[in-house]
Amino acid sequence: MQFDDGKQDLYREIFSSFDVDQNSFLSIRELGKCMKALGDPLSSKDLKFLVKCSDKDENGKMDADEFCVMATIKNMVSIADLKELREVFLSFDLDKDGTINVRELRNCMEKLGEPMTAEECKELISSADKDEDGCMGFFEFVIMVKADNKPALGEDDLSIRDAFNMFDKNGDGHIDRSELMCVLAQLDGGENPSEEELDEMFREADENNDGQITFEEFKSIVG
Numbered sequence: 001m002q003f004d005d006g007k008q009d010l011y012r013e014i015f016s017s018f019d020v021d022q023n024s025f026l027s028i029r030e031l032g033k034c035m036k037a038l039g040d041p042l043s044s045k046d047l048k049f050l051v052k053c054s055d056k057d058e059n060g061k062m063d064a065d066e067f068c069v070m071a072t073i074k075n076m077v078s079i080a081d082l083k084e085l086r087e088v089f090l091s092f093d094l095d096k097d098g099t100i101n102v103r104e105l106r107n108c109m110e111k112l113g114e115p116m117t118a119e120e121c122k123e124l125i126s127s128a129d130k131d132e133d134g135c136m137g138f139f140e141f142v143i144m145v146k147a148d149n150k151p152a153l154g155e156d157d158l159s160i161r162d163a164f165n166m167f168d169k170n171g172d173g174h175i176d177r178s179e180l181m182c183v184l185a186q187l188d189g190g191e192n193p194s195e196e197e198l199d200e201m202f203r204e205a206d207e208n209n210d211g212q213i214t215f216e217e218f219k220s221i222v223g
Contacts, residue, residue: 011068014038025061046079053086053138056098069130073139076146089141091165099135100125111173112164113215164218174212177202 018034019026026034028047035042042050054066062070077085092100092108105121116124125136128144136144167175169182177198193201205213207220 007072008068011071012064014071015064015067025059025063026067027061031062031067040074042079049079049083049086050074053082056137069139073142077142082142085142085145086138089138092141099133099137100141101135105136111171111215113173113217113219164215167213167218174214175218176212180213 014034015026018030018037020030028044028051031051032042032044032047035047050070051060051062054062054070056066057063073082089100090096092104094104094107102118102121102125105125106116106118109116109121124144125134128136128140130140130143131137164175165171167179169179180201181192181198202211202213205217205220207217
């Protein structure tokens with residue numbers, strides 16, 4: 001996805017008009033006034049969230065480049081969606097350096113039951129890697145998820161994965177009988193499902209009969 005140059009110029013003009021002290025950054029206060037003027041008033045908490053997501057140099061402020069990317073993304077998704085995608089992004093960012101590299105993407109896709117080659121992961125990252133650093137930052141990740149040509153991470157997949165992760169208590173990429181029983185009991189007021197009920201669920205979902213439910217198997221019955 002390429003950013004519209006005309007919109008980028010407009011965003012820079014908006015940035016300059018709200019950079020009251022002309023220090024080339026927007027503070028939380030200045031950003032709040034800007035968003036309000038644009039018809040999108042946000043709470044202090046949400047403003048801090050946007051700055052945190054945008055702040056690649058981690059100085060607690062938003063420069064013009066960061067503002068342009070944020071404004072573009074904000075027109076694509078809501079704050080609520082951004083927060084959900086942030087949780088997904090953090091689960092992929094295994095070394096917590098604020099980016100997703102080829103190894104991390106491949107590892108997570110393997111756990112999700114959708115294995116990809118290193119070359120496929122590299123291509124996927126390159127499709128969203130606007131700054132060409134070989135990794136995906138958070139907003140680049142959002143672009144990848146929202147892009148029409150994404151191969152594996154559609155909005156439906158993300159919501160299904162959230163449900164899958166709720167069952168996959170130990171995060172090993174599979175749901176076993178004990179994990180399934182635990183969550184079903186929680187959903188049913190603490191009452192454990194019968195062995196017959198568990199057997200029936202596994203018969204329906206466990207296609208290869210290995211005693212575990214992968215993400216792909218889970219998706220086939222709920223997707």
